[in-house]
Amino acid sequence: MSEAERMVGRDLSPASLLLRRVSVLDPRERIDAPHDILIEGGEISAIAPPGEAERPDGVELIEAEGLLALPAFFDPHVHLRSPGQEHKEDLETGTRAAAAGGYCGIVAMANTTPPIDTPEAITALHQKARRLASIPVGFVATLTDGMRGERLSEMVALRSAGAIGFSDDGLPIRSAEMMRRAIQYQRLSGGFISLHEEDPELSGLGVIHEGEVSAALGLAGIPSISESTILARDAAIARYEGGRLNFQHLSAAASVEALEVGRAGGVELSAEVTPHHLLLTDQELRSLDARFKMNPPLRAENDRQALIAALRSGTIDCVATDHAPHHADEKEVPIEAAAMGTTGLETAFSALFGGLVEPGIISAATLVERMSAGASIVGLEPARIALGRRAEIALFDPKASWVAGADGWESRSANSCFGGRTLRGRVMMTVAAGQIAFRRRNFAIRIAR
Amino acid sequence: MRHLLDIADLDRNDIERICERARSFAEIGGREIKKVPTLRGRTVVSLFLEASTRTSSSFELAAKRLSADVISLKATGSSLDKGESLRDTISTLTAYGAEAIILRHPQAGAARLVAEWAEAAVINAGDGKHQHPTQALLDVHTLQNRLGSLEGRSIWIVGDVLHSRVARSNIGAFLTMGASVTVCGPPTLLPRGIEALGCRVESSLDGLGEADVVYALRIQNERMVDAALVPSLREYIDGYQITPRRLGPRQLVMHPGPVNRGVELASELVGAPNSLIAAQVASGLVVRMAVLYEVLTRAGGLSAVPEPTPPRSTTPTTVRSLTPASPIGDPA
Numbered sequence: 001m002s003e004a005e006r007m008v009g010r011d012l013s014p015a016s017l018l019l020r021r022v023s024v025l026d027p028r029e030r031i032d033a034p035h036d037i038l039i040e041g042g043e044i045s046a047i048a049p050p051g052e053a054e055r056p057d058g059v060e061l062i063e064a065e066g067l068l069a070l071p072a073f074f075d076p077h078v079h080l081r082s083p084g085q086e087h088k089e090d091l092e093t094g095t096r097a098a099a100a101g102g103y104c105g106i107v108a109m110a111n112t113t114p115p116i117d118t119p120e121a122i123t124a125l126h127q128k129a130r131r132l133a134s135i136p137v138g139f140v141a142t143l144t145d146g147m148r149g150e151r152l153s154e155m156v157a158l159r160s161a162g163a164i165g166f167s168d169d170g171l172p173i174r175s176a177e178m179m180r181r182a183i184q185y186q187r188l189s190g191g192f193i194s195l196h197e198e199d200p201e202l203s204g205l206g207v208i209h210e211g212e213v214s215a216a217l218g219l220a221g222i223p224s225i226s227e228s229t230i231l232a233r234d235a236a237i238a239r240y241e242g243g244r245l246n247f248q249h250l251s252a253a254a255s256v257e258a259l260e261v262g263r264a265g266g267v268e269l270s271a272e273v274t275p276h277h278l279l280l281t282d283q284e285l286r287s288l289d290a291r292f293k294m295n296p297p298l299r300a301e302n303d304r305q306a307l308i309a310a311l312r313s314g315t316i317d318c319v320a321t322d323h324a325p326h327h328a329d330e331k332e333v334p335i336e337a338a339a340m341g342t343t344g345l346e347t348a349f350s351a352l353f354g355g356l357v358e359p360g361i362i363s364a365a366t367l368v369e370r371m372s373a374g375a376s377i378v379g380l381e382p383a384r385i386a387l388g389r390r391a392e393i394a395l396f397d398p399k400a401s402w403v404a405g406a407d408g409w410e411s412r413s414a415n416s417c418f419g420g421r422t423l424r425g426r427v428m429m430t431v432a433a434g435q436i437a438f439r440r441r442n443f444a445i446r447i448a449r
Numbered sequence: 450m451r452h453l454l455d456i457a458d459l460d461r462n463d464i465e466r467i468c469e470r471a472r473s474f475a476e477i478g479g480r481e482i483k484k485v486p487t488l489r490g491r492t493v494v495s496l497f498l499e500a501s502t503r504t505s506s507s508f509e510l511a512a513k514r515l516s517a518d519v520i521s522l523k524a525t526g527s528s529l530d531k532g533e534s535l536r537d538t539i540s541t542l543t544a545y546g547a548e549a550i551i552l553r554h555p556q557a558g559a560a561r562l563v564a565e566w567a568e569a570a571v572i573n574a575g576d577g578k579h580q581h582p583t584q585a586l587l588d589v590h591t592l593q594n595r596l597g598s599l600e601g602r603s604i605w606i607v608g609d610v611l612h613s614r615v616a617r618s619n620i621g622a623f624l625t626m627g628a629s630v631t632v633c634g635p636p637t638l639l640p641r642g643i644e645a646l647g648c649r650v651e652s653s654l655d656g657l658g659e660a661d662v663v664y665a666l667r668i669q670n671e672r673m674v675d676a677a678l679v680p681s682l683r684e685y686i687d688g689y690q691i692t693p694r695r696l697g698p699r700q701l702v703m704h705p706g707p708v709n710r711g712v713e714l715a716s717e718l719v720g721a722p723n724s725l726i727a728a729q730v731a732s733g734l735v736v737r738m739a740v741l742y743e744v745l746t747r748a749g750g751l752s753a754v755p756e757p758t759p760p761r762s763t764t765p766t767t768v769r770s771l772t773p774a775s776p777i778g779d780p781a
Contacts, residue, residue, distance in 0.1 A: 212645035218578030218617050219557055221641065288558030332536060334556035336577060 003379040006164040007105055007136035008129040009095070012435045014042030015391060021050040022064035022395070026071050026385040027365040037069060039391045042434020047387055062429075064395065068364075071383035072104030072392040072432055076374035077169070077194065077248055077272055077320035078345060080106075080137070082128070083121070084113025089325040089412045091125075092132040094345075097323070097411040099134045099438035101345040102394030102427035104383055105375060106323075107138040110147075111170040117142040117153045119161035126162055135432040138164035138378060143182050143193060149174050152182055155189035164378055165192035169248060172198045172230055179234055183243030192378055194246040195234060197255070198296070202226035207336050209251075209282040209297040217288065219336065222297050224252035231255050235262025235269055244268040246377050249322050251277050251296035253306035260315060270377045272320035273307050275348045276417050279355045280304075284417070290331045290338035291417050294324070311370055312362050318373035321348050325413030342417040347404050349396065354424030390434045400426035450743045452564045452571040456582040456621040464625060468590045471732070471739040477514055478734070488517040491745055494542050497553040497574070498524040503706055503730060504574050504583070508551050511737035517745075520545070535559065539566045549745055552576070570744035581614040583740055584705055585622035587732040591725050592662065594732070595701065600627035603659050606648075607689055608666030608713050609673070611638045615705045616666060620646050631660070634689060637678045654688070654695060664703045665691045665713045682712065690715060701725055 019037040024047070026032075036053035038046035046053050055061050080094040089097075098106045108125075110116035116125065122139055129137050141163040145151050147170070155166060166182070166189075173179045173195065186193055203226045208214050210221020231247055235258065238245045250256060250273050263269050276294065281301050284292040292298060310316040324341025331338050349371060356362040375382040383392035405419040430438040450463065459467070477483055493512045497505045505521070512519045520542075529538055535554075542550060547569045552560050557579035564571040575581040592599055604623050610616045610632045623630050630648040632639065644650050657663065670682060679685045691702060692715040702718055703725045710716040718724055 210641055212642035215640035215642035216617065216646055217557055218580070218612075218614055218640075223641075288561055329534070332562070333534070334554065334559040334562060334577070336556040336558075 001160075001162065003164060006162050007138045007380070008126045008162070009133040009136040009433060010130060014434045015431050015436045016040050016059045017431070017436075018053060018055045018059050018061045019064045019069055019393075019395065020053070020061060022067055022069040024069045024385055025364060025368055027369045028071065028382065028384050029386050031385065032365065034065075037385065037393070039431065039434075042391055044385065044387055044389050044391050047385070062395075066397070066399065067428065068396040068398055069385060070102065070368050070394045070396055071372050071385055072394045072430060073102050073349065073371040074318075074373070074375035074378075074380070074382060075103055075106040075320050075323070075345065075348075076246070076318065076377050078106045078108055078323040079111070079325065079341070080108040081325060082112060082125070087412070088327050090132070091128050091137065092134075093410060093412040094323070094325070095132070095134040095137060096438070097343070097345040097409065099430045099432060100410045100427060100440075101347070102349050102371075102396065102430050103135060103345060104392035104394075104430065104432035104437070105136050105138070105380065106345070107140060107164060107374075107378055109167055109169040110140050110142045111168070115142045115147045116140070117146055117158075119154070119157045122158060122161040122163050134437045135430070140165045140167045140169075140194065142166065143168045143173065144178065147171055149178055152178075152185055155185050155191070159189045159191050163191060165194060167194035167196070167248075169194060169196045172196055172200065173234075174200060176233055176237065180237050180241060183238055183241040183245070186243055192244065192246050194248055196248050197227050197231040197234065199226045199230050202229070206297075208285045208293065209299045211282055211300050213282040213285050217285065219285075222295070224254045224299060224303065227252050227296055228254035228258045232258040232262060235259070235267060238262070238269065239265045239267045245270075247271040249274050249277065249296055249320065250307060250310070250316060251299050251303065253303045256306045256310045256315060259310075270317045271315070272318055272374070272377075273311055273316045274322050275319060275344055275351050276342055277307055278304065278311065278319075279351055280417060285335075288335050290333065290335045291342060291415055291419065293335055293338050293340055294322070294342050294417070295340040308356065308361060312366060317370070317377060319348065319352065319367075319370050320374055321345050323411075324415075325411055326415045327413060328415070331415050341415070343409070343411050343413055343415055346410060347416060347418045347423060349394070349427065350402070350423040350425050351418050351421075353398065358424055391431045392433070393431045394427050395429040396425055397428050398425045400424075400428075402426050450747065452560075453582050453740055453744060454560045454564060454571065454573045455580050456585045456618045456625075459582070459625070461625050464586065464589055464622065467586055467736065467739045467743060468593055470742060471590050471735040472594075474514075474735045474738045484514055484516055486516045487742065488512070488515040488745055491517045491549070492545065492547050493517040493519050493549045493551065493741065493745075494545075494547040494569070495519060495521045495551045496538075496542070497522070498529065499553050499555045499575070501553050501575070503733060504553065507730070507733040508572075508574060508737050511734055511741055514734075515738055515741060517549075517741070520547075535563065536566055539563055543568050549741060572740060572744060575614055578612050578614050579617065581618045583733070583737055584615050585618035586740065587729060587736040588619055588664070588703060588705075589622050589626055590736050591703070591728045591732040592701075594728065595725060596661070598627070599623060602628045602661040603631070604628050604662040604664060605631045605633055605657060605660040606664045606666065607633045607654070607691060609638045609668055610634050610643060610666065611640050611678075612669070613666050617646070619664065620648050624648070631656075633657075635679055635685065657695060658697065660700055662701045662703060663691055663696060667705065667707065668709055668713045670709070670712070686712065689713070691718060693718060693721070696723070698723060703729060706730070
């Protein structure tokens with residue numbers, strides 16, 4: 001079974017669209033210029049100079065001057081909460097949120113209720129995704145049985161059932177010996193291993209980043225070494241065993257350093273960073289607002305700067321949201337009792353575009369590359385705007401300005417750390433797997449038939 | 450003042466005003482009938498969701514001295530015990546017409562959340578390890594009574610700073626009043642980044658001689674030894690206990706209570722002439738009266754100090770009808 005076959009979604013009719021005079025930005029294809037893009041039967045059938053493509057019968061015309069056509073994004077790290085926590089999110093709402101954010105593929109984590117640790121669970125989720133998912137979804141299985149960290153999950157059987165990889169996300173693998181066995185066994189099963197790196201003892205009962213804000217608020221701190229020490233440990237094991245590891249949601253400058261050191265021997269390591277760690281710091285916590293409580297926590301400004309530099313240089317491979325929906329009841333409590341996590345799929349690109357691209361901190365091309373590079377981590381080809389490719393395109397209006405959450409969310413949950421902020425630029429339409437996965441409601445006015 | 454959540458909500462003038470008003474209330478305690486009708490007919494809820502003796506009793510007595518109607522609730526035996534959310538409990542109290550809620554809660558930020566939900570004025574009586582602003586106010590009040598001003602004074606706060614909401618509130622209040630603050634304790638009990646609050650950080654009592662005031666924090670045995678934050682109580686005592694030998698006769702000693710005699714403080718210091726511990730408890734009552742007065746009358750200036758009213762006055766007097774007036778005079 002190929003990795004692509006492990007990505008499952010609804011089968012709709014393939015898109016037939018002509019995007020006229022759209023500004024195409026695809027760093028992999030080295031395109032940054034206006035073009036006409038013709039999509040027929042879900043495939044890109046022509047890329048012509050602006051205004052020159054003919055519109056065949058039955059193809060919808062979109063006058064897209066001023067809009068950006070981007071290779072659609074890929075998120076290797078989201079929580080869809082199914083099975084068991086559908087009051088927070090499910091496959092339908094979660095994939096709709098992803099489509100609204102410009103994604104053409106996402107990977108759902110396994111820390112559900114119960115955790116996804118049996119082949120039957122993977123099969124059931126694939127059946128569900130075929131009915132409900134607006135865009136293709138891959139499902140990881142737990143790396144250890146029940147996420148207990150005591151024995152490996154049935155990695156081979158899980159892969160045969162269609163698991164795209166393995167993760168105990170939410171929890172670290174405490175035991176170095178267990179980590180070692182997982183990497184050994186990966187040689188047999190294949191599939192990427194994605195790790196939440198955290199030393200549970202150093203984190204203790206920590207609530208937010210350990211630093212001047214935690215000191216001022218009297219909250220137990222989560223030190224940055226909680227992440228970097230375990231990352232260094234696992235990089236060393238991967239080097240010894242020749243494994244391939246993905247490090248989730250890097251949050252600290254010390255972790256970037258540990259990653260660079262770990263890679264030195266040519267070890268296959270990849271890493272993710274979230275939009276919130278790139279844009280926000282622990283100063284947000286001074287308000288004691290539980291929407292800013294996540295794990296790993298928002299850290300200090302020097303950490304944020306190190307993450308930006310690492311994303312720019314490619315040391316960190318991709319942006320992943322760690323989309324973590326929670327019910328309002330779990331956030332409307334004192335911060336120490338509140339659930340960890342923020343939603344992210346609907347805001348990721350806009351928040352980063354306004355926060356990093358517009359001020360000139362990172363180029364649009366680099367950001368676009370990093371938003372879709374998550375596919376490579378999983379073993380898939382990232383989206384490309386190229387002739388003959390299945391269309392995977394995010395149509396983005398860089399001039400749009402919107403207040404996050406003001407007109408509701410596609411996600412079932414509203415715990416967005418960007419909620420209430422004015423964001424720059426907005427995804428208007430998403431083509432995923434050659435199908436129109438999302439079309440913004442007020443976008444209709446741009447369409448001529 | 451709408452709420453009192455964090456000592457940082459108050460500037461120097463606010464603290465001066467509250468302490469001044471507390472001094473004017475002190476006289477009521479000397480009367481035969483220790484009650485004024487200032488807050489008659491006002492509903493005050495005291496919601497203590499964590500163990501407390503002195504804070505809850507002094508708030509309750511403060512409200513009663515001002516003739517407010519007081520409801521006292523505790524976690525055990527309340528609906529919170531049955532799993533009711535804090536938000537729903539607050540809705541219930543709001544429906545009773547509670548005008549002030551005094552909240553003690555084991556978690557940081559609880560008072561701020563309740564202030565968002567409730568129509569009532571909220572007084573933070575301790576939220577987790579975060580803040581305990583009335584403790585800071587009563588400590589400033591106590592020191593002002595003894596020293597006049599805190600300006601230029603050196604105050605050392607000694608002990609378990611990591612777990613202390615008193616330390617965090619008092620650092621803020623003492624700095625605001627012009628004192629310099631040093632926190633001192635074993636490195637394992639000093640939170641990383643605490644110096645950003647503007648205090649000096651020491652791990653040895655060697656420089657204690659320069660302190661005008663030594664403020665000892667309570668050491669919780671179980672926390673220290675079971676969590677292995679210090680090797681042993683004996684080692685803590687050797688390094689950090691405030692003793693007559695370590696303290697000059699003119700250096701004042703304070704403690705938020707309850708004291709572990711012989712742990713953070715040598716037993717004989719508790720009642721020593723340079724101990725302000727009893728004065729702190731007395732200040733607690735009048736400062737909390739002043740704070741209740743502030744939040745329930747939305748008082749701004751000192752001019753709003755109430756006239757004393759005859760204890761058996763039959764005319765209902767509301768605070769709003771009081772004219773700006775002089776400090777409290779003799780009871781009629």
